[in-house]
Amino acid sequence: MHKVEFEQLDETLYHEKLSNGLEVFILPKKGFSKTFATFTTKYGSIDNHFVPRGAAEPVKVPDGIAHFLEHKMFEKEEGDIFQQFSKQGASANAYTSFTRTAYLFSATGKIDENVETLLDFVQEPYFTEATVEKEKGIIAQEITMYDDQPDWRLYFGIIENMYKNHPVKIDIAGTVESIQDITAEHLYTCYNTFYHPSNMVLFVVGAVDPEGMMKLVKENQSRKTFEEAHEIERIFPDEPVEAAIKERVLEMSVQKPKVFVGIKPEKTDLQGEEMLKHELAAELAFELLFGRTSDFYHEAYEKNWIDESYSFDYSLENGFGYAIIGSDTTEPQILAEEIKKTIAGAVEKWPFGQADLDRMRRKKIGFFLRALNSPEYIANQFTRYTFNGMNLFDVVPALERLEVADLQTAFSTVSRESQQSVFTILSPDKKEAE
Amino acid sequence: MFQTIRLAKGVNVHVNETTQFKTINISIKFKDKLSKEKASARSILANVLQHSNEIYPSHTALRMVLDDLYGTSLYMDSSKRGNEHIVSLNVETVNDQYLSESGVLEKVLNLMYLVLFKPNTENGLFKESIFLREKNAVKERIESIFDDKTRYAQQRMMDLALPEHPAAIPANGTIEEVQKISNERLMNEYRTMIETNEVEIYAVGDVKPEAIADYIQDYFHFEDREKASAAPSMELKKPAQQRVAEFEDMKQGKLHMTFFSPVTFRDEKFPVMQLLNGIFGGYAHSKLFVNIREKESMAYYVSSSYASQFGLMFVLAGIDGKLEEKAVRLILQQLEEVKAGNISDVEFEQTKALLINQLKEALDSARGQIDIYDQYMELTEAFEPDYLISRWNRVTKEDIAQAAKDLSLEMVYFLSGKESVANA
Numbered sequence: 001m002h003k004v005e006f007e008q009l010d011e012t013l014y015h016e017k018l019s020n021g022l023e024v025f026i027l028p029k030k031g032f033s034k035t036f037a038t039f040t041t042k043y044g045s046i047d048n049h050f051v052p053r054g055a056a057e058p059v060k061v062p063d064g065i066a067h068f069l070e071h072k073m074f075e076k077e078e079g080d081i082f083q084q085f086s087k088q089g090a091s092a093n094a095y096t097s098f099t100r101t102a103y104l105f106s107a108t109g110k111i112d113e114n115v116e117t118l119l120d121f122v123q124e125p126y127f128t129e130a131t132v133e134k135e136k137g138i139i140a141q142e143i144t145m146y147d148d149q150p151d152w153r154l155y156f157g158i159i160e161n162m163y164k165n166h167p168v169k170i171d172i173a174g175t176v177e178s179i180q181d182i183t184a185e186h187l188y189t190c191y192n193t194f195y196h197p198s199n200m201v202l203f204v205v206g207a208v209d210p211e212g213m214m215k216l217v218k219e220n221q222s223r224k225t226f227e228e229a230h231e232i233e234r235i236f237p238d239e240p241v242e243a244a245i246k247e248r249v250l251e252m253s254v255q256k257p258k259v260f261v262g263i264k265p266e267k268t269d270l271q272g273e274e275m276l277k278h279e280l281a282a283e284l285a286f287e288l289l290f291g292r293t294s295d296f297y298h299e300a301y302e303k304n305w306i307d308e309s310y311s312f313d314y315s316l317e318n319g320f321g322y323a324i325i326g327s328d329t330t331e332p333q334i335l336a337e338e339i340k341k342t343i344a345g346a347v348e349k350w351p352f353g354q355a356d357l358d359r360m361r362r363k364k365i366g367f368f369l370r371a372l373n374s375p376e377y378i379a380n381q382f383t384r385y386t387f388n389g390m391n392l393f394d395v396v397p398a399l400e401r402l403e404v405a406d407l408q409t410a411f412s413t414v415s416r417e418s419q420q421s422v423f424t425i426l427s428p429d430k431k432e433a434e
Numbered sequence: 435m436f437q438t439i440r441l442a443k444g445v446n447v448h449v450n451e452t453t454q455f456k457t458i459n460i461s462i463k464f465k466d467k468l469s470k471e472k473a474s475a476r477s478i479l480a481n482v483l484q485h486s487n488e489i490y491p492s493h494t495a496l497r498m499v500l501d502d503l504y505g506t507s508l509y510m511d512s513s514k515r516g517n518e519h520i521v522s523l524n525v526e527t528v529n530d531q532y533l534s535e536s537g538v539l540e541k542v543l544n545l546m547y548l549v550l551f552k553p554n555t556e557n558g559l560f561k562e563s564i565f566l567r568e569k570n571a572v573k574e575r576i577e578s579i580f581d582d583k584t585r586y587a588q589q590r591m592m593d594l595a596l597p598e599h600p601a602a603i604p605a606n607g608t609i610e611e612v613q614k615i616s617n618e619r620l621m622n623e624y625r626t627m628i629e630t631n632e633v634e635i636y637a638v639g640d641v642k643p644e645a646i647a648d649y650i651q652d653y654f655h656f657e658d659r660e661k662a663s664a665a666p667s668m669e670l671k672k673p674a675q676q677r678v679a680e681f682e683d684m685k686q687g688k689l690h691m692t693f694f695s696p697v698t699f700r701d702e703k704f705p706v707m708q709l710l711n712g713i714f715g716g717y718a719h720s721k722l723f724v725n726i727r728e729k730e731s732m733a734y735y736v737s738s739s740y741a742s743q744f745g746l747m748f749v750l751a752g753i754d755g756k757l758e759e760k761a762v763r764l765i766l767q768q769l770e771e772v773k774a775g776n777i778s779d780v781e782f783e784q785t786k787a788l789l790i791n792q793l794k795e796a797l798d799s800a801r802g803q804i805d806i807y808d809q810y811m812e813l814t815e816a817f818e819p820d821y822l823i824s825r826w827n828r829v830t831k832e833d834i835a836q837a838a839k840d841l842s843l844e845m846v847y848f849l850s851g852k853e854s855v856a857n858a
Binding site: 008029030032033082083089090091107108109135138139141147149150151206253254255256292301307308309328359360363365366369372375 | 533683719728799
């Protein structure tokens with residue numbers, strides 16, 4: 001077991017890669033009574049075209065299958081795994097993102113039992129045609145619930161606008177129609193391909209004894225047999241740098257129109273240290289340009305183009321990414337134009353210097369230290385970083401190394417007009433009035 | 435957990451000195467009686483005060499100082515509890531032992547002082563442009579509830595079921611009342627809040643209780659004030675209608691139900707209701723989740739919640755627009771099971787285990803510590819988890835069945851799409 005001390009942060013991380021390929025991380029937190037654990041596979045909604053384990057040819061699977069599989073992991077021949085966690089005083093949950101499926105629990109007691117349950121239920125699939133059919137009604141209601149949420153439609157609307165071919169444009173849960181095609185056999189194909197320990201990370205953080213926990217995990221894993229680890233072949237279509245759709249309007253009953261401007265990044269093939277540097281630099285650039293201390297925010301707020309719903313977000317993964325800026329607004333056209341103008345202005349003449357960088361750097365360091373109070377943040381983010389070859393605890397030193405020019409360089413790859421798109425939600429009546 | 439120091443009559447500082455967190459959290463809570471008018475005025479006030487002040491007269495200036503202080507978060511919010519309305523100033527700042535800089539906490543306390551005592555005024559009123567802007571922001575925040583159909587349905591049901599009851603008053607007030615608030619009225623409310631409201635100040639982190647208390651005593655000058663005599667709790671009156679169906683442009687049906695319980699937070703049987711709620715619909719092992727979601731595949735979410743301040747229990751479910759009757763029948767059937775005492779040992783033990791877990795977990799965050807301590811202060815002087823755990827452990831299945839029998843269904847509210855009517 002490796003032990004890495006981060007003195008500046010007053011944290012110690014324990015790590016070991018087991019012989020079956022599973023990466024195990026343990027981070028004890030002083031003074032905490034709870035333990036939070038995530039067991040995550042590097043498999044999300046975008047992994048819909050791949051060569052199944054043991055097969056020669058690639059297959060395409062129905063939209064929404066990673067999320068469907070996540071739901072079905074909880075059902076076993078002997079019953080529902082939520083019951084088991086409840087008996088052990090733990091709250092369990094799971095989520096599926098574009099790139100990951102995570103199973104998790106938090107508990108203040110019986111941590112050993114709960115970790116065993118977590119490992120065992122994710123490593124013992126049980127799918128039958130009957131249980132798969134039964135789940136369709138539940139997931140259909142989940143999809144319908146999201147369909148009624150304008151903010152979710154806005155978010156997915158702008159991503160659909162930006163991407164032409166990449167599966168990030170497909171809703172994580174699929175559609176009510178697409179999930180009808182899912183069978184138990186599909187689930188086994190996906191499971192066998194992506195749930196091998198070598199494609200997974202276990203993170204345990206909180207009131208935990210690292211030596212004892214590592215021993216328990218190892219013993220648990222050594223009791224099971226796994227096939228050899230192998231490189232998973234995932235197939236992604238070519239994706240142009242340009243946004244697929246420049247502008248689109250969705251009619252939906254809302255109190256006030258909503259608009260998002262999305263910008264597609266040019267560079268999505270970064271990993272490791274390079275990715276960390278690029279991601280932080282771009283985040284800081286967008287924060288300076290669109291954050292609450294920016295000239296843009298000040299003007300937009302004074303002129304009533306934005307309200308409390310205003311947000312901006314920057315996200316980068318392997319193969320895709322996006323910057324998104326927008327708000328509920330009575331002036332969606334003006335707001336979208338002003339956002340674009342602000343980007344163009346920064347491309348033409350870079351407005352930020354050392355003092356701006358120093359301020360943002362302090363802000364980010366503070367945010368990061370605050371986040372380290374949260375076991376949930378640590379486990380989820382650490383896993384995301386690991387899957388991208390980065391280390392979460394490198395954030396502060398990486399921030400300290402950034403220079404103004406790095407921000408400008410990173411920003412220049414997420415800024416061209418051709419990479420931009422606008423998505424607007426208008427109420428049907430309001431649209432007529434315009 | 436917390437050490438309490440009295441600064442003046444009606445003004446207390448509660449400090450939990452701990453190295454558990456890398457940050458220091460401070461909350462100053464101003465408590466007043468709840469009314470639609472007060473809630474509306476105080477929500478605007480919270481917005482105006484956090485916008486800017488005399489020393490940092492623009493939003494940007496204030497936010498830049500906060501960024502410089504290692505991204506210290508500072509915000510004000512409006513909330514309610516029972517018959518009380520609470521305005522809080524919340525701050526979280528990095529413990530500077532992790533930084534190369536010291537003196538951060540003093541600067542942050544000074545900022546808190548400016549936010550509360552040096553507002554951005556002109557001619558004895560709040561700066562008009564800021565006042566108008568923030569008044570509009572609060573109005574729009576209330577309006578935006580419409581876009582979240584679960585919150586909207588719950589608010590509609592409360593308005594219909596308990597129109598004048600505190601349970602139905604939103605913490606942010608109402609659009610009508612917000613529109614009526616003038617700058618003069620707001621200045622009045624500000625003075626009332628600072629000079630006469632009961633004040634509870636919380637600090638959690640690596641700080642010395644005396645140091646925090648001394649600083650606040652020296653700079654903030656809070657004077658004696660009367661503890662607002664808690665308004666008598668209003669009786670729950672039967673709603674005029676029992677079944678209401680409304681329609682909006684939407685796909686899913688939102689089923690909301692209201693039950694009355696004679697048991698409130700202050701009641702001896704309060705822990706019984708917490709267990710009842712957990713077994714009935716509070717968790718993933720509950721009767722509603724297992725039967726309506728897992729067995730019937732009818733819903734993605736279905737749950738119950740207990741509003742202990744008022745003695746109300748709600749059931750919420752997202753279902754197909756055509757299945758309202760069936761869902762109501764199945765939900766009530768599950769309640770009958772509880773009434774009949776059909777509670778397995780497993781359900782009973784699981785629920786206790788999760789209540790305990792939830793409580794202990796909440797105490798692993800500084801905000802959670804403050805919220806729980808503030809809530810239970812009225813019942814016990816020095817809250818410790820065991821105060822609740824020992825009470826839960828004394829509850830029997832018979833108690834739970836009896837509490838279920840004492841519930842009365844008062845309203846079934848169903849919000850669904852216009853199409854589902856056409857298809858029905």
